[in-house]
Amino acid sequence: MLTRRHFIQTTAALLPSSIPTLSFANNWPSEEQKTAWDAQVTPLGYDPATTNPWGLHPRFLPQRVLANDELRPGDIHVDAVARYLYHIEEGGTAMRYGVAIAQGDLYEPGTYTVKRMVRWPHWRPTRNMIERNPENAQYAGGVEPGPENALGSRAIYLYVGDRDTYLRIHGTPYPESIGGRASSGCVRMVMAHIIDLFENVEIGSTVYLYSAEESLVMPG
Numbered sequence: 001m002l003t004r005r006h007f008i009q010t011t012a013a014l015l016p017s018s019i020p021t022l023s024f025a026n027n028w029p030s031e032e033q034k035t036a037w038d039a040q041v042t043p044l045g046y047d048p049a050t051t052n053p054w055g056l057h058p059r060f061l062p063q064r065v066l067a068n069d070e071l072r073p074g075d076i077h078v079d080a081v082a083r084y085l086y087h088i089e090e091g092g093t094a095m096r097y098g099v100a101i102a103q104g105d106l107y108e109p110g111t112y113t114v115k116r117m118v119r120w121p122h123w124r125p126t127r128n129m130i131e132r133n134p135e136n137a138q139y140a141g142g143v144e145p146g147p148e149n150a151l152g153s154r155a156i157y158l159y160v161g162d163r164d165t166y167l168r169i170h171g172t173p174y175p176e177s178i179g180g181r182a183s184s185g186c187v188r189m190v191m192a193h194i195i196d197l198f199e200n201v202e203i204g205s206t207v208y209l210y211s212a213e214e215s216l217v218m219p220g
Contacts, residue, residue, distance in 0.1 A: 029145050034120050037146060041153055041171070041191040048196055054175035060098020062193055067094040076114075076169070076207040078187055080107060083179045085169070085187060087197055097197060099169075100177040100188040108167060108185060109211040114203055116157035120145040121170070148173055153191040154198040158207055169207070170194065 029037070043051050048062040060083070067088055071077070077086045077094075080101055086094040101107050122145055147153075152171020159165060171191035174182070178190060187209070189197065 029120055037120060041147055046192060056178055060178050063096050064093050065096050067092055074202060074205045078209045080210055080212050097189055097193050098178045100180050100182045102185045103181045106185045109209050112158035112207040114156055114205045115159040118155045121151045121155040154194045
């Protein structure tokens with residue numbers, strides 16, 4: 001059963017960098033292209049509970065689990081220890097997905113609001129990302145949507161108030177990272193998994209990124 005040690009809401013640290021206006025943002029793929037990419041990243045005969053061409057540990061495949069009654073349907077909870085994302089459903093259940101979280105101290109525990117959601121998004125590294133890894137400078141002009149884009153098939157944008165934190169829940173072209181600490185702050189998911197999640201998330205939903213001390217735990 002999905003349980004909680006704490007339900008403390010923390011304030012996310014401000015990120016000092018900003019992303020310039022996207023010069024390529026008018027170059028959106030057509031619906032036909034998006035549908036073709038969805039098919040490309042979704043295995044033939046896909047069954048969320050059993051399909052695993054990515055070689056994930058079985059526990060990271062999507063599963064429906066029991067949730068505490070007091071958890072609000074629609075909210076998302078991320079367990080920093082077990083590397084699970086829970087999307088709370090009506091009726092006392094939650095869909096659980098395996099994720100990757102940020103490296104080291106780049107993980108930002110806090111309480112966020114979903115204020116934007118994009119199917120096959122653009123991506124541009126932040127200034128901090130380029131400073132930490134100069135190889136990212138080659139992407140400073142932005143990366144067009146597609147299966148090789150760092151945000152993958154879907155992006156859920158996390159805000160604090162009206163401030164974009166530049167933290168995302170997003171797909172990744174690196175499914176081998178699931179279960180680890182790999183990103184520059186975001187929560188990564190297998191592209192086929194976030195396609196499923198995306199359809200059930202609404203703008204205005206609350207997202208809780210728990211610290212190790214506050215993380216959700218599975219008893220036993």
